[in-house]
Amino acid sequence: MSTRVPVVERVLSANDAVAAEVRAQLDGRGIFCVNLMASPGAGKTSLIERTVEALKGEIAIGMINGDTSAAAFDAERSQRAGAVSVHVNTGGKCHLEAAMVRDALSLLPLDEIRLLLIENVGNLVCPMSWKLGAHVNVLIGSTPEGDDKPYKYPKMYAGVDVVVLNKIDLLPYVGFDCERFLRGVEALNPGLRHFRVSCRTGEGLEEWIAWLKQQIGARR
């Protein structure tokens, strides 16, 4: 004897509920939160370092650095640049989950910070599945990765709010077709805001910083 019990529940609904809690906590304090996603090596930590340096003395920044191990290299780099950082060891999981962000928030001086940067674990597949409560999802692409990424990872490109294309200083060397890349982005996410930057030379970063400041200003 057995009984069929209808369930029909989204597997990530519990995570989404925690993400909503996180968002409410951030909104209550007027903190603007950015979830940074990218493949490993695209330049997440470099963009964070540049951003923290540009806003130092003006806007207090909190950081949550997600890593699959206890090695806190990225958190240390963010701290050296001047942000208050919490390293989250995901224990092998290839993405951050909303509960990890909620727990990390309790370790940050939330009354002081106005910008919270979440450095997600590097990959282009699963971080997009897990809502964290951030206000914007930013995808950092880089020219050596190739211009085919929107076509190969459509879910990621369809779900983000902003694309930052990094390492444009390497364009003469890596055969990256910007038009093909942006055509793919546009196909999945029409009108998506994008920035072309080089964290090495600093090119294009002022536009990214100006956009961030505008978003932060709109929160208070």
Added chain:
Amino acid sequence: MHELGITEAILDIVLRHAGGARVRTVQVTVGEWTGYAGDSIELFWQELARGTAAEGARLEFRFEPATLKCRSCGTVFGANGSDLQCPQCSALGGEPAGGRDCTVDAIEVEGGDAA
């Protein structure tokens, strides 16, 4: 290893709905946009369900392909391995349509009056 968190979430849902009864089967829909592999979920399931009312329960998967809905003509077409072009009108891209979610649809538990 993104199936680890997913399998934990599936188990939470299953145990909540089972209400303490022994679970025989779990029906799960996996959308292709999610990128979850059924065999990885199986692997984690065996570990995570051990010692719970769902230990030994069989997972039944229904896979739903990733599709896009053309913004020009409304045709729904596969988003996987394509150049993201509508096969009907050749417009580029579209809104993500089917295959976006992963859901627990039903469970079968021991006892009760159904066969």
